[in-house]
Amino acid sequence: MTLRVGIISAAWGAFAHLPAWRAIPGVEVTAICTSREETARAAADRLGIARPFHDFRAMCADPDLDIIDCGTRPVLRREMVLAALANGKHVYNASPHAPDWAAAKEIDRAWRASGRVGIVDAFAQWLPAHRQMKALIEDGYLGRPLGGTCRFNISLFNQPSKRFPYNWFAQGGQGVTAVRNNGSHLVYVLLDLFGPVTALVADDTQILHEWVFDDGDRIVPETTDYANVILKFASGLTLPMQISWSMALHDGWAIDVFGERGRLAATSPTFPTARDCILRGGQLGGGMEPIALPDAFRHGPGIALDWDSEPQPSFPMALSMQAMVVAIHGGLAASPNFARALEIERLQEAIRLSSDERRWISLADIV
Structure with a gap:
């Protein structure tokens, strides 16, 4: 089963995350989200992604997506991560994981209740x-x-x-x-x-x-x-x-x-x-x-x-993302997951x- 990914961010997400996702068999990036309709359409055209979104809530609720990749400011990502989990999506979240301790605990409760795989983009x-x-x-x-x-x-x-x-x-x-x-x-x-x-x-x-x-x-x-x-x-x-x-x-x-x-x-x-x-x-x-x-x-x-591929962050990201895909399909737990992120x-x-x-x-x- 092909897993379909939606990326929130046409900056770092497009530069480093997109080539990492595209390097993994059984994964397709089918959507990208920015804050404005015109920038979302431009990004989708430039990057060869089928579906532009300018509302992260609509992306998170879309039944044709399996994974949401969240890559913007921590204070904005809190709602994005919560919306993705509430809609049954697996989440690949940037670091810092949350804007503060209260939000980290809120995300942790939502993640544990969802039963979904949550991984943090701490690829080092x-x-x-x-x-x-x-x-x-x-x-x-x-x-x-x-x-x-x-x-x-x-x-x-x-x-x-x-x-x-x-x-x-x-x-x-x-x-x-x-x-x-x-x-x-x-x-x-x-x-x-x-x-x-x-x-x-x-x-x-x-x-x-x-x-x-x-x-x-x-x-x-x-x-x-x-x-x-x-x-x-x-x-x-x-x-x-x-x-x-x-x-x-x-x-x-x-x-x-x-x-x-x-x-x-x-x-x-x-x-x-x-x-x-x-x-x-x-x-x-x-x-x-x-x-x-x-x-x-x-x-x-x-x-x-x-290890020698460009852009350099994409290779370790791809390893982390591949482990996430294995976990989604019922394999070994991936790392660093949202439990580690809480710590x-x-x-x-x-x-x-x-x-x-x-x-x-x-x-x-x-x-």
Whole structure:
């Protein structure tokens, strides 16, 4: 049975999600939705998609769609996800999963009641370097994980451009901050590698108080852009995490962890991709060296993309989407699903409370 997908978003959804869906056998993207009739028709014509929508509620209610792919601002996506679930659709949702903790719990209740498959577009765990890192950890390469560090620092607004489509990140109330956006992508991978976080302490602040454009115009952002968090895992591992979208000459992505027997480090100069995220490791008695990534992690069975395909995000997305399709057909549970997304949002609420109240927060107290 062919699964029919409707995508909400003709921007990132068209650029990265569409080629990923089209790479998966047994899936057809048959609808696209934007906020206006003329842009929806233009997008459908440009992308070769049969059915344009300019009302997400109509798309979500359409009986000829099986999956709704939601890819706009978190504060807008809440209603979209709820409408899709209420109409019996499976949902592929962007990250951050929700605008805040209250909305995350509302989505979770609706998802559990629906019985449908819900997956989050936090695809970094599907990158070859991270998959190999997980395989080595499970095989005992580190021994018992003890400590390390992790970061995701980029430079989005130090030299802002008016053509950049995400200048709305400056607006409060949209469900975005550096730690909610960058940080969520990193924490999805950390939980996949090391299991649940039990407690944390955080400082989430704003360091870049103006975004100054070349013509002298400026934006005064209402969102935070620099977070430092100490994460304590149930396993006993403790990791400091630094997140920013305002680092000049940014140092990118890193998960660098050591254990009783060895050390592993996955790094990327910016948002990690299949091609530029590399893995290095070493064990006692040796040094840190590059670790080869298996061909099995550079390709996906039946997927018409691989680790070197453009656009780069589409390959790991396609792996995540393929797992979703298998789950819809009754196969193994896919990941990261909406249950994992709730835990990420719980952690984000703990970061907010810790930073506001200047204290350690137990995640068990976030209900």
